[in-house]
Amino acid sequence: MIRRLVPGAVLSALFVLAALVSYVWTPGDVTGVDIASKLQPPSPEHWLGTDHLGRDLLAMLMVGARTSIAVALVAVGIGMAAGVPLGLAAAAMRGTLLDEVIMRGNDLVFAFPSLVIAILITAIAGPGAVNAIVAIGIFNIPVFARLTRGAALALWERDFIMAARVAGKGAPRISAEHILPNVTNLLIVQGTIQFSLGILAEAALSYVGLGAQPPVPSWGRMLAEAQTLTAIAPHVALMPGLAIVLMVLGLNLLGDGLRDVLDPRLRDLRT
């Protein structure tokens, strides 16, 4: 369990830290252009080298982390804020028309490949970080709604819920006071996974030009712009590529580690 949790947490924390530090300090200007020093390999002056417009790659990656994390975080937030109440409501009203409407609605969203929806939304509403957030957020909703409903359904059969009902609590109150606290662990684990998927989705959208617009640095766009340079200056493509890989790897390890720690069934297995 520590085997995954610690490296995952360290990697994730590293990127979050880099993003936070970028608010007060970066090793170079990410909006200034210095053509004379373009495509420099890593050096003491530019630790990771410079890109095709002479900007410091480390600085770009740090600010890019900010973009990625912000987009993924808010998108997961949207997914949770809308998906969890929907899932709770569907579970509380299980078997009714409301349950059907919510879950079939979710199926409908789920049936579309997530990235296609995202491209559709940004194509209609125009490219930009905000629209990318909305797009990624929307396809997060059914994930959380399903997860919440599934877990909640099992809880509704438990004795302590029966006790709460006997005590006169209504469905909304039971959902909020008894069901929700018992699915929180699951949501945290799923949230971490969705967060890493959000990072990937943001990178993919920026890669095709639908994410954050220049001059705001974004890992996906850095990768796209470096494509024709792979033979001349491979580090320009390698750095954002590695950043995406490491961040997603870190979040996945963290998610797995958290699941090991938080999932009561797995915890029981070990003891």
Add this chain to the structure above:
Amino acid sequence: MRSRILTPAFVLCALPAVAQETGLTLAIQLEPPHLDPTSAAAGAIDSVLYANVFEGLTRFASDGSIEPALAESWEVSEDGTTYTFALREGVTFHDGSAFDAEDVKFTLDRARGEDSTNAQKVLFEGIEEVAVVDPQTVEITLAEPDGALPFNLAWGDAVIVAPESAEDIKSAPVGTGPFVFDEWVQGDRIELARYGDYWGEAPALETATFRFISDPTAAFAAMMAGDIDVFSNFPAPENLPQFENDPRFQVIMGSSEGETILAMNNAEPPLDDVLVRQAIAHAIDREAIIDGAMYGIGTPIGTHFAPHHPDYVDLLGLSAHDQERARTLLAEAGLSEGLRLSLKLPPPPYARRGGEIVAAQLREIGIETEIVNLEWAQWLEEVFRGQDFDLTIVSHTEPMDIGIYARPDYYFQYASPAFQQIMATLKATTDPEERSELLAEAQTTIAEDYVNGYLFQLAWPTVAAAGIEGLWANQPTQANPLADVRWTE
């Protein structure tokens, strides 16, 4: 032929070599929207069809000079208002019908008619009458003397079409050129085949395939893999040294008519103020843009005119890179702080990369820009037609197009009676020296009015397999004439 049939093994090894000698696959960046050069501004149409499928009375040579095409020769009347064209004999359209004076009259009347959809109607504006003297002679009467008529008739918009086939020309083009349109697989390729009854020298190529690749990475891969033989205007200048260093390829660096400009919305505040436009012009560092966006290929320009043209005036000094001056000008305009402008960019690297550099340069003098990346269709809709923009970067690839500054409704909306007067005078002037002076005056006027930021003349790099010769190096008009193209190896 017989030996091929008899020995299959020979066929197998001989066929690729044979195919290589008479077939050519040429890639360009954009696919034409349709195949009628006389009814759309899209340069991609000419890139495929000009001088291949369609020909005009005159045509551009690679160096930009005008040579006879379907007109063998022409004479100008003393007063300069009547042109008599002697047409070439023995010319047939690809459907077999003969080419004669009636076709010329039909073409020009169609192009200048009221319901004409020609994108360059202005080329035909001066024509008063087109008269058929006999099947081989056409007389064009002008309202006023216009020395530019043979030049105007060389444009892709003035190619000769036949009344029998003009209707379906958008999907089934029928011309008089050395190649016949064969097939168009939309989204993929257009195929041409040699026209057996061509009036001129038969081309060396039997077939030619045009493919459309705008993605720089895909272009690089397709070229390296040998899927395409020639790439006209290779989209990734950073990859050119790799081709230069590879014996399998040749890089032909030509010039184009593409004045690349930072266009400004002259009609809307704050860019309706010449001080602000001048400040922006001084904020721009052309060398950095050419280096950063184009990897050094391109010639700086100080006005909207091709530097390889004999009448070009070097006006770079008027908008030299000078941040101090730019800040002073902004302050004079009362806008030293908080100016925010939109910068809408079409897909080519000169615009996308150039845009980021321009944005950084403008930030240096205190102007913030909001970059919006657009696809071509959106750009045409929003910027070109909708005129909803502050700044944009685009390359104007039409030859001698300084006349667009005389059109106040053109997207950058420069309305200067003085400039319009110069162009009107130019139109009526045939004396070459006077014309040169007027053109110089025109260039100076738009430079001094800082209508747009003049960045650089787009270079035209062609990457080709070694052993291909006869390709156009320069682009006096957007075209890839294949009549003289051949494999030497």
